Amino acid sequence: MKILVVGNGGREHAMAWRLAGSPGVEVLITRGNGGTDDVARAIDVAPTDVAGVATAARTHAVDLVAVGPEVPLAAGLADRLIADGIRVFGPVQAAARLEASKAFAHEVMAAAGVPCARSWSFDDATAALRHLESCPLPVVVKADGLAAGKGVVVATRRDEALAAARAFMVEDHLGAAGRTVVVEEFLAGQEASFMVMTDGEHVVPLAGARDHKRIFDGDRGPNTGGMGAYSPTPLLDDATRDAVLASVIRPTLDALARRGIPFRGVLYAGLMFTADGPRVLEFNCRFGDPETQPVLYRLRGDLAEAMVACAEGRLDRVPLAFDPRPAVCVVLAAGGYPESPRTGDAIMGLEAAARLPETRVFHAGTRRQADGTVVTSGGRVLGVTATGADFAQARARAYEAARCIRFEGMQFRSDIGASVG
Ligand code: AMP
Ligand code: GLY
DSSP states (O other): OEEEEEOOSHHHHHHHHHHHTSTTOEEEEESOOTTGGGTOEEESOOTTOHHHHHHHHHHTTOSEEEEOSHHHHHTTHHHHHHHTTOOEESOOHHHHHHHHOHHHHHHHHHHHTOOBOOEEEESOHHHHHHHHHHSOSSEEEEESSOOTTOSEEEESSHHHHHHHHHHHHTSOTTGGGGSSEEEEEOOOSEEEEEEEEESSSOEEEOOOBEEOOEEETTTEEEEOSOSEEEEOOGGGOHHHHHHHIIIIIHHHHHHHHHTTOOOOEEEEEEEEEETTEEEEEEEESSOOTTTHHHHHHHEESOHHHHHHHHHTTOGGGOOOEEOSSOEEEEEEEOTTTTTSOOOOOBOBOHHHHHTSTTEEEEESSEEEOTTSOEEEOSSEEEEEEEEOSSHHHHHHHHHHHHHHOBOTTOBOOSOTTGGGO
8 A cells, every 4th residue: 555645744754654664555755854765755746735746646646645734734635635536634624724723713612612712803903902902911812824833922911912913913924824813811721732533423532642832941932843742641541531532522523514524634632721621722633743753653553544444434443552651752953943943954873863772763854965964954853752661761762862863053852751750
């Protein structure tokens, strides 16, 4: 079976690696990165090029297209592939709106009775600013559309909240993505990421995870795409997982189904565990990055078979399980990340890291040059992932591997997974 992975970051390297481990599977990947050659054949088409991916899927006679990032899904890649008779793992455009429009997500959650922050949507800047002049603080200002992690401001001061709304709505910092703004009440608590695979009807929960979005230790500094992640999280024990399936996942899928929208792929709920129970912070329509690295590292079972079953609407017959041992993924980021990451720096020590037990270095922003040197090519460069008997051992292994690796300006957090023991 041939599977085309769309995307070329750390999440997609983990997907390609896990798929390549399924019996009889050959993996292709859109462009790939400096590490994907080991597990997948790169083809020269941009992950965001909907028509190009559809053509490549036909030319290479792939049996399944597995989509990593949200942008092509929101642009209708799954719809296009389905129309062409090609199996796809990832939701159609109408379902991807759960991530691509925060106002739509709130509309669906309200109809479904899903617990979340109170919210107000504005497409008029004057009305948004008037609301923010007098609302309680802190307050959260979110661009409605896709903004690659730059669309959410948690404002503790009123001038910050007003500046965020102005930047999105008046100064057009995010273009069309920011012209509608969703204002949310601030929720205090602990975060967790809960992903399920679903064919719209059947739901297979994946292991819970936590990602660390802030750049510095102790969850300080600006938000990034994610500086590391671990799985499982004690917040999502079996009973809580079942409760979230019943209060969040099922009602959301049912509310979409009532609108005639099937959801096939990964539904990701970003949750805040508040004093009043779990509340949804966001939905994503795909695997989280970097949560996918530790979650797929722990996956036992046949991911290719599960994805095909999902695409065909028969997910009920696929057993997936998770290694009970925890996994930790430490992101090694480029100097200057997140504002202006440096690129083109040679990466040393990858071979030494690869020799360590129960450790895997997933590549993200890397590129292999003609002479074989691997250089940095993006903000999040590598996701060093390791497992162990307990969190302490998984963490020790991941950090040992991280210390083998060097490149100019390299930065990473030293506390990924430290709060769980
Ligand atoms: P989002 O992309 O919507 O998940 O937001 C990014 C981050 O902002 C989340 O991971 C939270 O840390 C924070 N956040 C988002 N919404 C809220 C909220 N209503 N209350 C508190 N923090 C929030
Ligand atoms: N780690 C959060 C995300 O993938 O959006």
